[in-house]
Amino acid sequence: MNAPNALRRRVHDILEREDPDDPTTAWVFRGIVALIVVNVVAAILLTDDRFRHAFPYDFRMIEVISLVVFGGEYLLRLWSCVESPRLRGRNPLQARLSWAMSPAAIVDLAALLPFAIMHLYPTDIRALALVRLLRFFKLARYSPGLASLLEAVRAERHALLACFVVMCGGIVIFATAMYELEGPAQPDKFGSIPLAMWWAVVTITTVGYGDVVPLSGAGRIVAGLTMIAGIFLLALPVGIVASSFIEVIRRRHFMVTWGMVARVPMFADLDAATLAEIIPRLKARAADAGQVIVPRGRMPRAVFFVISGAIVIETAMGTRRLAAGSAFGETREDDHPHLHALVRAIEETRLLVLDSDDLDSLVAAVPGLAGRLAGVSVYEVG
Amino acid sequence: MNAPNALRRRVHDILEREDPDDPTTAWVFRGIVALIVVNVVAAILLTDDRFRHAFPYDFRMIEVISLVVFGGEYLLRLWSCVESPRLRGRNPLQARLSWAMSPAAIVDLAALLPFAIMHLYPTDIRALALVRLLRFFKLARYSPGLASLLEAVRAERHALLACFVVMCGGIVIFATAMYELEGPAQPDKFGSIPLAMWWAVVTITTVGYGDVVPLSGAGRIVAGLTMIAGIFLLALPVGIVASSFIEVIRRRHFMVTWGMVARVPMFADLDAATLAEIIPRLKARAADAGQVIVPRGRMPRAVFFVISGAIVIETAMGTRRLAAGSAFGETREDDHPHLHALVRAIEETRLLVLDSDDLDSLVAAVPGLAGRLAGVSVYEVG
């Protein structure tokens, strides 16, 4: 690998946060997130006349800095994207075009272009606010929380759709009842079902503005039922999203990225299609210094890849230290099921884990893999 | 089976969504749901004078189309219902009468008849709105979410009733306290317990319209306690409904229908009473292409029926493919408990599962079943 390639690789790894613990990566990441936050806050404050008139030059400076930084970031990403394992095996032009068409690249461009347009054709405040807030979506690319939330919502989309249908049904039914009961007395507030639906949604979500309120006895009884129904309807998405989100967020202390997998020596020369086969079957795991990864006598059938940090394997025959890039585990079935090895992290360590079932299906899917995994000794010790 | 019967069978399977993956079924289903939604939206908007005057002809067209579609649907269902395994063994007239008396058929008719009546005797807007929204309940028949919610509520009805009693008790107690404290000062708002109960329900559900608010210090202290009690009372149904609904919705990725069971070859010639015995003991399960259904060495005592899709069974002796209509599993107890077979779906597959305990009780209940199940070889291999 020659010098420019090494630099390009480094730039790629920093911008894609391949190793979030790397100090440069961490500082670049913090800097970009800070600039996005500053931009969003500025876009919000700019819609207030007092702020706009009080600090006209500060706002312009933010825009110039943002143009330089976000523009430079876009160009660096375009240059370095050819290092991505996902685009491995394509020629640079193809790789760059393919990247520029990806949703993330379009968000990056969308956050950038309006700038130029804004300076060429100064438009009105209201439109500018919208255009500036596009940069908010740039933040989503850096937020594992948002990604986890979307994953949780996706996993339970059928249940959530059912909730939404039930809630809409409740709103329509209660709105119709109030239209019949309160409509004649308060025609400006309950005179049509769409008007009554405004009351129903405000009530069923327990927001309760109080701008529309039933006055008759019958209307108040129906309203009481609406409120109690609201609490029950509210219970459904709460339970579903909460339990799903907790599961997702606990599982993903960190995300499995293309870069991590590509850096595992055993997978280094595999092409993009094979990597795409492997990635969804790997689970990420993190361990603090001193934490036990595999307790004595409870060794599962699995292969562990050390991505960063270091671990020790303690057996009756001695202790062995494994650094990043190593692999250990048990690939044969029912052999030595109670081997007395204890695996412990000695630094903050990240691992990728390939479990029993995924091991079987992966060995079936990737032809040469069985041979490679045979090289992983039983817990790497004699 | 002659041609009209084959057509009638096909119409029945489409309308009852026996195979939700069938393209015609999917499109018919989407069409009817879309038309119901259009109808409900139209019924809502019609109560607003501006909409009614702006699009008079559009609303009439929707009604004519709905009359034709829902009318045709009703007639087709009436014609094809004799194919239902639930009505197997009755003569066509009996079967049709039995179907026409079922709740689902009455909802279908209720969604249809008002139409005709409406055109014969044009009544006032307010009554029409109610009549038109009856069609909303037609949607319930197509919504597995609503069915799951009802099942969840049914499963926890005792707990929910207890919640409701506790909530009513809280409302009465706090309303009485406020009637004593604020009644003399604000007789129009807290002058009787029913009036104070309006305040209490608005407060305890945390809706808080603000139309009725305590003014004295003592009243505000009681109101604060009411709000805090409200949060605790709110916690009860949330916890109960949420946990129960999650369980139901996870279990029922799809529902076990009469048609599915009737199409399993082993059950094909059983009468309706025996099918009614079998259905509640079957569990539905879905697997994506590539997903492991039975992991190696963890074979349960159960019988699996492949309803759609296809699976492979991998053993040391080779691999075997099973298509829809096949059955596999282990019916004998404690034999080969760790047989090394791996069962994997190779397409999107739906299965019915008969578990250990249900197997025993079903064999006891259905005389000839034991013999039939003996034909299911141990994982169909060797």
Added chain:
Amino acid sequence: MNAPNALRRRVHDILEREDPDDPTTAWVFRGIVALIVVNVVAAILLTDDRFRHAFPYDFRMIEVISLVVFGGEYLLRLWSCVESPRLRGRNPLQARLSWAMSPAAIVDLAALLPFAIMHLYPTDIRALALVRLLRFFKLARYSPGLASLLEAVRAERHALLACFVVMCGGIVIFATAMYELEGPAQPDKFGSIPLAMWWAVVTITTVGYGDVVPLSGAGRIVAGLTMIAGIFLLALPVGIVASSFIEVIRRRHFMVTWGMVARVPMFADLDAATLAEIIPRLKARAADAGQVIVPRGRMPRAVFFVISGAIVIETAMGTRRLAAGSAFGETREDDHPHLHALVRAIEETRLLVLDSDDLDSLVAAVPGLAGRLAGVSVYEVG
């Protein structure tokens, strides 16, 4: 047992709901609950002048009926309480005095006495409403839901107290902040911390009446933080009460009463002190007709007492039916751990279960029990 004693025993069993499935017990229970509900509704409506003037005679009739029924109930309970296993071994006068001093008896009397007083000294409407609503607490005695809620609250009282302290802390801190920020501008609404606390409790519980609202920018920022804090504080009791209540309500499909235990033949001649030792160690369990109680090959070390209904035990050697009053189970340890018996309910059945750990400690606590339990054969089959 002579005739009056048999009648007294029957009256006692009905009033204490010893067998909730007994038809007479069920009707007496429903009748008393209905009368309490009628009384509470009447007490509520009576505070409204229109109702009071519209139906003066109906209200009086309810009162006369209630006096007769609740009075009769009190006297019957006083007469029959000597049959209670809890008071076994005392002379009738002691037993009746002891019962009359119990909280439940005082609630019964409190629901009764005000009546007489009310008729002797007609007081004002407001005081009467309070006195009449005392009968609401009578309902608590008949509501297993309320008992479960209280048990759930009791089990988590430390956690709930912590929540309450945190919530009070939040209210004080946010109220102080608003008193500093909004106090000078809105002295009538935020002019002292107690006034600001009214705003804080309305906001933190997300009730949001809107009668007190911050107007300054700084005030609105603090208010926004209060609302977000409110959602987090709200999460705590919701999670705690909900999970605890679900556990309690699932465990207690029905309650273990003194009567149930006293009717188990093995415990029939034990004194009250020994019964008090046994009751908390028994778990209640209900099974529908056909439900498997002990699956084949998964026999726990436990003793089961059939309280009502009937069960069958199926083994390789045949099937045996056990009716109410029987006991079965496994008291020796590690014997025949995989005995192939299947226990199934053949009617709606209630059982009491004595688990492994409780068995040990109970045998240690009650001297003669080990010998009695030895009479329980291994699943009652040879």
Added chain:
Amino acid sequence: MNAPNALRRRVHDILEREDPDDPTTAWVFRGIVALIVVNVVAAILLTDDRFRHAFPYDFRMIEVISLVVFGGEYLLRLWSCVESPRLRGRNPLQARLSWAMSPAAIVDLAALLPFAIMHLYPTDIRALALVRLLRFFKLARYSPGLASLLEAVRAERHALLACFVVMCGGIVIFATAMYELEGPAQPDKFGSIPLAMWWAVVTITTVGYGDVVPLSGAGRIVAGLTMIAGIFLLALPVGIVASSFIEVIRRRHFMVTWGMVARVPMFADLDAATLAEIIPRLKARAADAGQVIVPRGRMPRAVFFVISGAIVIETAMGTRRLAAGSAFGETREDDHPHLHALVRAIEETRLLVLDSDDLDSLVAAVPGLAGRLAGVSVYEVG
């Protein structure tokens, strides 16, 4: 240990609540908590002119008493802190300086100093209120609930930050939409994004004051979506905090303090650094009188230290009683895995538990420990 040291040790144990069951400790604790509560309530009421003028002398008396008690408490803590195992091995001056710099000591001083200042320079009411409420934070030191809540929040800080980002994003997006839609019509309420954000936060948290309400149809549709989004966003922190808090609060019936560990004879002569190694690996456990601690035949590989109360170990060979200060357990692996001992508490007992994995890592970390633990016989019975 000479007399002053014994007294100093006693004072230290009382103030640090080393043994919460000790009657003197309990009374001192209740007294200080009560005085803090009285102070906070007084500080709150003092901001109301009527209270201040009605009871001028009472408020002054509270201040004098508080000065004496809190001042005395500070001096006693400063004097006795040298007894803390955490500061073991330092000379008294060093120990006292080290303690005086700890956050807890600074809170104690902060609660004290303002007093003196207040009497020297009588300032305005508003500032005094703030200064007085500083004492509220003193309460935090005595509240295990607050500590648990902070621990729960810390454990899920990544998930909560993600929630907060998502919530802020939702507020900004919906506020921008409303600024565009309602801004022109209601410039004083939606005329800038900061103004619209006030509406958005009030709506998304379901507080719903009703001071700012959309009037147009489009605005109301967006508001409806905001409310429904609010319920979903609300679900996230509820689920996360609740599940985490329940876990923390169930685990910590009581906290492992330095004093407890120092009083275990086996650890008595270890230095502060070694104790700091041991404490995080110990788990606290409480048992009521009669509760089974280790069920028969399910003996884990762990060491138990009896801190207070007493237990009995029942084996086939007899029963043995262990009092506070004793240790029992199983340190060797796979020996007698089903030894039939039953361990039961005979009083209210507190134990510290060292589990299998922690045992291994602790023996590795603390050189002499293996030898000490060898002295713990297998369940202390021959």
